[in-house]
Amino acid sequence: MKNAVNKNTPFHLAFIDSLLPGLSGENLALAMMADKDLSWTWKIIMNRESSINKPKLDNIPRIHYINKPIRHCELLEVLKEIFAPSMAAEKVSWQHKENAASEFRKDFAHLNKRILVVEDNITNQQVAVSMLESMGIRANAAANGEEAIRILETIDFDLVFMDIQMPVMDGFTATRIIRDKNSAVRNHQISIVAMTASAMHGDREL
Secondary structure (H helix, E strand, O other), X not given: OHXXXXXXXXXXXXXXXXXXXXXXXXXXHHHHXXXXXXXXXXEEEEEEXXXXXXXXXXXXXXXXXXXXXXXXXXXXXXXHHHHOHHHHHOOOOOHHHHHHHHHHHHHHHOOOOEEEEEOOOHHHHHHHHHHHHHOOOEEEEEOOHXXXXXXXXXXXXXXXXXXXXXXXXXXXXXXHHHHOOOOOOOOOOOEXXXXXXXXXXXXXXX
């Protein structure tokens, strides 16, 4: 961030995880406040909803808190408050979004479906599971392919969202084991949706 200031291309806003190794997010925000070049930068501290850590810097200017996983409407409100205060002052109704979520719940809740999310990034896990559960779908998460295989050997699922690139065991290997009729997986024909950041044609072929 100091390099960006020196190049006259400063960051206007920083999203900071509250639980960082070494220096916590709140201490990092305080250090930025004490720096004349960074004090004006808005600091958004991302707190886990389940965390026992309570906001300590809530009343300090240019510091906001937001819960993880971050929801679209909450993120929009924070950005409006920072970059467009006049818009934030208006009481924008999110009733239509709440109604849409209710409709999703009506559509899926009675189906009694269960989905396994296989993803090594904990934040992506939380976002995916939260979104599915908001639709009335039961969702579980696995951190890698090996963990997913163990889960699928004991529990029946209707669908798997499978990340391709993961440590320990990647999505391709895990999928081959799931499809292998000699493996201990309960349902070898379960539908699998591959998730990849690259989305290359070669990935689809594999």
